[in-house]
Amino acid sequence: MSYGQLNLVMLGVVAIAAGILAVRARVGARWWLQVALAWVVLTVLTVVFDSIMIAADLFRFDEDKLTGVTLWLAPVEDLAWPLAAALLLPAVWAWLGTRAHARTELERQR
Template sequence: MTYLLMSLPFLGAGLIVFALGALHATRRRTADRYFSSWAAATGALLILTAVFDNVMMMAGFFDYGTEQISGLRLGLMPLEDFLYPIVGALLLSGVWQLLGGSRRGDGGHD
């Protein structure tokens, strides 16, 4: 089984939770902040993943078997590694929104 196939159920769950969070944010009229916050967090996570996965693979801390990956790489890291931060950001954003996010009406800004 490949890492991509193993990740698909988690990606599906992340998309469902994120979509539920988006519905909740739309009802609260905070959808713009919901999507922009998710995009900013996801962008940061993708950059950090690309940098640190490549550094750790260069240092020899780990590698992936060629049979379990698609073969597409960014530097040394397989592209499948980007699914983990994407799914994490989807799940955490959705759960945060569904649990109420910021309790203050102004979105938590001072």
């Protein structure tokens, strides 16, 4: 399995989970804009720090499993992880916040 195939499977699962959680948390357009901004920041940081670590020869990728497309020194396949984090973590956070708010309201009504 190539890194790209692994990324597609992982991103599919993450996108479905994040979508379900975001719908349940009833997030709006502003929330999605903030998620997009977080994704951009995480992507830039990933490119910079992956490139530094690759240049320092801290790790290597199996060249046979890469597409060969890079940003600076970072393979494009490595950018799926910041996308997954930017989608899933805020969705979980919003969903948990909604649950906590509902629990507080329920306790107030008692």
